[in-house]
Amino acid sequence: MTYCLGIKINKGLLFMSDTRTNAGVDNISTFKKIFTFNYKEKVYITILASGNLATTQFLVNSLNDIFREKNKDKSKVFFQNLSLFDLVKKVGKELKKIIAQNAEIGQKADTSFHANLILGGQVKGEEPKLFLIYPQGNFIESSTDAPFFQIGETKYGKPILVRAYDPFLSFEETIKLMLLSFDSTLKANLSVGLPLDFQIYENNTFIQGPSGRFESGDQYLADVSSGWSHALKNAFKAMPNLTLEKR
Amino acid sequence: MTYCLGIKINKGLLFMSDTRTNAGVDNISTFKKIFTFNYKEKVYITILASGNLATTQFLVNSLNDIFREKNKDKSKVFFQNLSLFDLVKKVGKELKKIIAQNAEIGQKADTSFHANLILGGQVKGEEPKLFLIYPQGNFIESSTDAPFFQIGETKYGKPILVRAYDPFLSFEETIKLMLLSFDSTLKANLSVGLPLDFQIYENNTFIQGPSGRFESGDQYLADVSSGWSHALKNAFKAMPNLTLEKR
Incomplete structure (x- = not known):
C-alpha cells in the first residue's frame, strides 16, 4: 500500500507521501513517490504515485525524458502552447499506455499493474490546479468542495482532513x-511507513518550494503525534x- | 455496508451499530443489527451483525428459537453447563452452516452470503468477554491490547478509538x-446511516442495561458532532x- 496526499490552499499546493513499497509483508523497501518537473519558468508539476512501482517508475522516466534539459528540442515542442489540462491528458494517456503494455506482454502476473496519480501544478497564465488521475487515464480536478485528493490507504487519514481543512x-x-x-x-496500516516526504508549491513561482523528509526520529513529527x-x-x-x- | 462496534471496558460491555441496509445506493432500508439474548440469570449475550441481511436474520431467528421461553425444554438442555466459549463455538458453527446452505442451494447469486459478528456477553461464574466471529465460523477474543472490535466500514472510525480508549x-x-x-x-461513507442503536451491559447483571437509539435529529448527537x-x-x-x- 501507500498513502499520498495532495492539498490545495489559497497560497499554493502541498504534497506529502510515505515511502514504503511492499511485495508482501516480508519484502518492504523505501522508495520516493513524489516527483517534480518544471520547464523554465513556464510549467511546474508535482506527481504523487500509488500502485505498481514498476508502472510509476516507468512513467516518471518517460516524463523525465521530456522535461530534462538534455532533450531540449523535444521539450520545446512538447511545451509549446501547452495548458495544464493538455499536460494532465498526456500524463493520463501515458499511464494508461504503460499499464496496458505491462498487462499484455510477457508472463501473466497475479498482481495488478494499476497505479493512481495525484498531479498538481501550474502553467504560466493559468491558476494552479490539482488533479486525481485514474489508471484508466481519465482524471478529475479538485474543487472548493473537494480541495484535496488522497490515493492508496485513504480512509484512516480522512476524518481529520474533513474537519480541520481550511483554504486560508x-x-x-x-x-x-x-x-x-x-x-x-501510520498507526493503523503497516504497509504505510516512514519516512514521509513533503513538498510545497507557492502560487506563481514555477519552482519547487520548501521540501523535506520526516524520518522516524524526527522531533516535530513526534511532537505532533x-x-x-x-x-x-x-x-x-x-x-x-x-x-x-x-433517554 | 454497515458499521458495528463492540467495546469492553472495566465496568462492562458496550455495543453500537448503524441501521442502514443497502442493495445498491438506490435501495436502502433501516434494520436493527443488534440482538440480545439472555437466559434466566445465567447467560447474557449481545450480537452485532454485518454482512448479508438474510444470513444474519436467519441466524438470529435460529438463536431466538433456543433462547425464548416458549421452548423451555430445548433451552434447558442447551444451557446446561455451557461456557461462553461453548456458546460462541455454537454461534460460529451456526453462522458457517447458514452461509454454506445459502451458497449451495437455489439460484447462484453474485452477492456474497457472508456475515461477520461481534458477540459479547457473560455466563454465570465467568468474566464477561467480547468476541469477533468470522464467516468461516472461527473467532477471536478481545484482549487488553485490542479491547474493541469493529465490523463493516471499520477504517474511518478507528483513529479516535485508538487514541481515546481507556479501560477506566x-x-x-x-x-x-x-x-x-x-x-x-457517517461523514465519509454513505452506506453507513442513522439512526444508531446502542446497548450497555454492566458486568455481573445478566440483564440488558441502558439502551437506546440516536435518531438524525438527536440533540446530543448533534452536540457531540x-x-x-x-x-x-x-x-x-x-x-x-x-x-x-x-529544515
Whole structure:
C-alpha cells in the first residue's frame, strides 16, 4: 500500500507521501513517490504515485525524458502552447499506455499493474490546479468542495482532513494537518511507513518550494503525534457526557 | 455496508451499530443489527451483525428459537453447563452452516452470503468477554491490547478509538467515544446511516442495561458532532507549527 496526499490552499499546493513499497509483508523497501518537473519558468508539476512501482517508475522516466534539459528540442515542442489540462491528458494517456503494455506482454502476473496519480501544478497564465488521475487515464480536478485528493490507504487519514481543512491555512499549518492525517494512517496500516516526504508549491513561482523528509526520529513529527493524542484526550474529556437516565 | 462496534471496558460491555441496509445506493432500508439474548440469570449475550441481511436474520431467528421461553425444554438442555466459549463455538458453527446452505442451494447469486459478528456477553461464574466471529465460523477474543472490535466500514472510525480508549472510561464516556467514531464514519461513507442503536451491559447483571437509539435529529448527537469539530479545530490551531526555514 501507500498513502499520498495532495492539498490545495489559497497560497499554493502541498504534497506529502510515505515511502514504503511492499511485495508482501516480508519484502518492504523505501522508495520516493513524489516527483517534480518544471520547464523554465513556464510549467511546474508535482506527481504523487500509488500502485505498481514498476508502472510509476516507468512513467516518471518517460516524463523525465521530456522535461530534462538534455532533450531540449523535444521539450520545446512538447511545451509549446501547452495548458495544464493538455499536460494532465498526456500524463493520463501515458499511464494508461504503460499499464496496458505491462498487462499484455510477457508472463501473466497475479498482481495488478494499476497505479493512481495525484498531479498538481501550474502553467504560466493559468491558476494552479490539482488533479486525481485514474489508471484508466481519465482524471478529475479538485474543487472548493473537494480541495484535496488522497490515493492508496485513504480512509484512516480522512476524518481529520474533513474537519480541520481550511483554504486560508498557512503552509506550516497545512503541513501540520497533513502530518496528523499521516499519523492516523501510520498507526493503523503497516504497509504505510516512514519516512514521509513533503513538498510545497507557492502560487506563481514555477519552482519547487520548501521540501523535506520526516524520518522516524524526527522531533516535530513526534511532537505532533504525542501532542495530538494529548489534545484529543483533553478535548474528549471536556465534552459533555450523555445522561443515560434521560433517554 | 454497515458499521458495528463492540467495546469492553472495566465496568462492562458496550455495543453500537448503524441501521442502514443497502442493495445498491438506490435501495436502502433501516434494520436493527443488534440482538440480545439472555437466559434466566445465567447467560447474557449481545450480537452485532454485518454482512448479508438474510444470513444474519436467519441466524438470529435460529438463536431466538433456543433462547425464548416458549421452548423451555430445548433451552434447558442447551444451557446446561455451557461456557461462553461453548456458546460462541455454537454461534460460529451456526453462522458457517447458514452461509454454506445459502451458497449451495437455489439460484447462484453474485452477492456474497457472508456475515461477520461481534458477540459479547457473560455466563454465570465467568468474566464477561467480547468476541469477533468470522464467516468461516472461527473467532477471536478481545484482549487488553485490542479491547474493541469493529465490523463493516471499520477504517474511518478507528483513529479516535485508538487514541481515546481507556479501560477506566465510564459508560457515558464510552458512548461519547463510540458516537465520535460513528460520526467520522457517517461523514465519509454513505452506506453507513442513522439512526444508531446502542446497548450497555454492566458486568455481573445478566440483564440488558441502558439502551437506546440516536435518531438524525438527536440533540446530543448533534452536540457531540459539532462540539468535536470545534474542539479539533482549536486543538489543531494550538499545536506548534513547523518552522520551514529550519529544515
